[in-house]
Amino acid sequence: MTHALVALNAIVLREAQRFVQQRGRFVAALVRPLIWLLVFAAGFRAALGLSIAPPYQTYITYEVYIVPGLCGMILLFNGMQSSLSLVYDREMGSMRLLLTAPLPRWWLLFCRLVASTAISILQAYTFLAVAAAFGIRMPASGYIAVLPALAITGIMLGALGLALSSLIKQLENFAGVMNFVIFPMFFLSTALYPLWKMAESSTLLRDICAVNPFSHAVELIRFALYGQFNAGALGWTALAGIVFFLLAVWGYDPARGLLRRKG
Template structure:
């Protein structure tokens, strides 16, 4: 008797329900939150860093740098008030890079595998991870704003609400950038380079510490560079939103960069390229 072998796929549900997607998102955000709570030093240092800038740097610089009335401000402002949005963006910049650091760590420690063998689409998993990191950075920024309020940085009450969407978008952009960078880092030790080549240039060549017209007086060339820096636009988006205004140019730049960085990160974590691009022998 001849037996015809028919290999039919085992029955299983295909696709995923909206509930499954939401459960997955909540789970990833929940874990990120737990990890954050467990790392109190991380929270404290995330808070101390901008406060040092605010309490020491800004206080010292106040006399050196006069700020004229520029939008969105309607009166003369103190230097501390000027740099507050830049420091909020800085918190997010560090957070974005830190979560990329934790992705490299996760990859070395194998936790990344747990995430990526989930049956849900990989792009969605990375997006959830990004959203989770952004949620943490937004919490950090609000903690900073609370302390800054006692330091006389008092944006209009509605500003605390209108700044939220700006923070989410800028957090996504900087997180996606971190994720993109993390895909290129082979080892944890290489992370010091990220500090030197990403965080510092991005922060200093931006409108975080000084208004662009001031920069232009000194060096037009540097002003162009600042203008092209996506971080400048994250800062301006936050600055305007904090005073209940919308900076369309910054919104477009931050939105566009978020999309580009995110697509780049998803492609970089594409399985066909190997999620761990280690050299041969790294994987035995």
């Protein structure tokens, strides 16, 4: 247990130092959601009407609706960015040194998940603070209640990135693979539009959004920001995180996973 905690501390500190040295990464993580919040939401406000639906008890503006989805966007992009660093580490050889440590492979990968999730949570809270500065505020208790939701979502999306990074042979191929994951996962979810709005245009799109694990992660964050518990969203998000993590462990197993095929 002592060695496992030492490894966790070392990996988290390494990721924190890398993040501090890459200040542009922090700024970029905030620019994307802020553009959606301050530019696109202003244009969609008049065109998109929102009915009263849980967890909201009154009519809300579009800016208020998309804040949980934009928090999910931060976690999604940071999870993929952390996977990019894994591909880079594997090419440079440092990833192989990490995986040869005398600790279970699943624990080493979980440590990477914890490190990337901690950074994602920091970015999400920074975004919520900026949104509050522009007058988009949530209940005070929601800022505390949302912490577990952000952690579970960050681990789920980070595990997805881990699983995808085991598929990528070269760093140059990462951007293409991510574009086929990030944008469909984000746009085919409840991050920007509620399910009933999707159903008005296409039942198929509505069904895709309903099974998208990112939709459930966004709803988990949305309910938590208002101090409410969504058991269904928690269950699906946790289940997806477990499945993605098991795929990542299998993918990084040199005896049975994808690393063996690459060798």
